Amino acid sequence: MTWVQPVSVHIAVLSVAKDPKHPDHDAIATAVERATGAGHKLVEQATVKDSEPAVREQLTRWVTDSNVDVVLVLAADSDTASSALKPLVSSVLPGFTDLFRWLAFEEIGASAMLSQAEAAQCGQAYVFVLPGAIGAAMDKLILPQLDPKTTPKNLVSSLPRLKARTAEAVPTAIHGEKTQGGAGLPPKLPAMPSVPTRSQTKTGANVIPRHRAVDDPPTKPIDLERLQKEIARSEANDQSTRRTDLAKLLPKLPPGADGYLEPDAD
Structure with a gap:
């Protein structure tokens, strides 16, 4: 039988309370005793x-x-611990929630379906949100996964990989600020797509078409007042049935200004 060296994991305990001056000392003691005892x-x-x-x-x-x-x-x-965790999650551990509710069901019955237990990898650490049943969760779920002897898989074996790589970009909390996207976090900006430039696409499928530039000065605006007078004069002379040649009244557009380019003469 292969001997596996025990691993001492560094644990932080966060108690969430309606009144921080009166935390649940029993819950804290249970979590600390289970962790240090292992x-x-x-x-x-x-x-x-x-x-x-x-x-x-x-x-x-x-x-x-x-x-x-x-x-x-x-x-x-707590009614907010799970939602506070979500923006920080790098990878969810969905199996923990299922197993926690199964353990809670044995203690509190059908109320376990309303449990908001969560587990996830966030940055360089694993986070477990325990809404109750702390002793059972520590003994049957968390501590076995922090033991390298647990097979075929365990979380403690992946800790060196998490620590070896650069810490992931975790949103920085803004104290006291509440936003629609999540209290205490700045909005995330969408990544801008990479657009090829002219120098990068001389040939191939991404060739940027060349358009002939029109260097002519901008055309003068249409003289609407003159146009209306011509129509009124035509009607006054009983020539309303004769079509007015509007082309004579419109300024002539320079080549290319209407979007059509004449082909180059070879």
């Missing part, structure tokens, strides 16, 4: 108000910190 290290702990800007600001700080591997969000009384 040999992992608690590197950060904080309590924030249950609001998207506050939660997202703290998450942004941790998922861009190379010293944080896993973030546990204790959100039993």
Whole structure:
């Protein structure tokens, strides 16, 4: 049997409360005891108000910190933790939500379907939003995935790859600002498509057609007053049935100004 060295993961615990002065101490103690009891290290702990800007600001700080591997969000009384996480997600772990609801169903029954548990890879860390059942989630879902002996797959084995690559661009939280796209985040600008220039497309399918430039000065505007007088004079002379030659009244357009170019004489 191959011996696998245990890995000590750096964990941050975020408690979300209606009143930050009165966090759920029991939930925090459960998460910390489970994590440290498995040999992992608690590197950060904080309590924030249950609001998207506050939660997202703290998450942004941790998922861009190379010293944080896993973030546990204790959100039993939160209505905003899951939505605060979404703009920061690089890759979703959908199986966690399904398994968490299955565990919660054994404890609270049908109310488990309303659970807003989330798990995702954000930047250089994994984030777990736990709306309850913290002990069961730690023992049966999270801690086994932080153990390299768990086969055939586990999350802890991918941590070195996350840390080795450059931290992904995570939107910077703006304190106190609420936007339609998400509280606490600036709007994302769409990527501009690459357009070939003339120097890049001399031949091939992307050739930019050459148009003959019309250097003639702009034509004079049509004299509407003169045109109306000619029509009135024609009607007065009982010549209304005779067609007025409007071409004589219109200014002559220079070659190419009407969009038509005469072919070059060979």
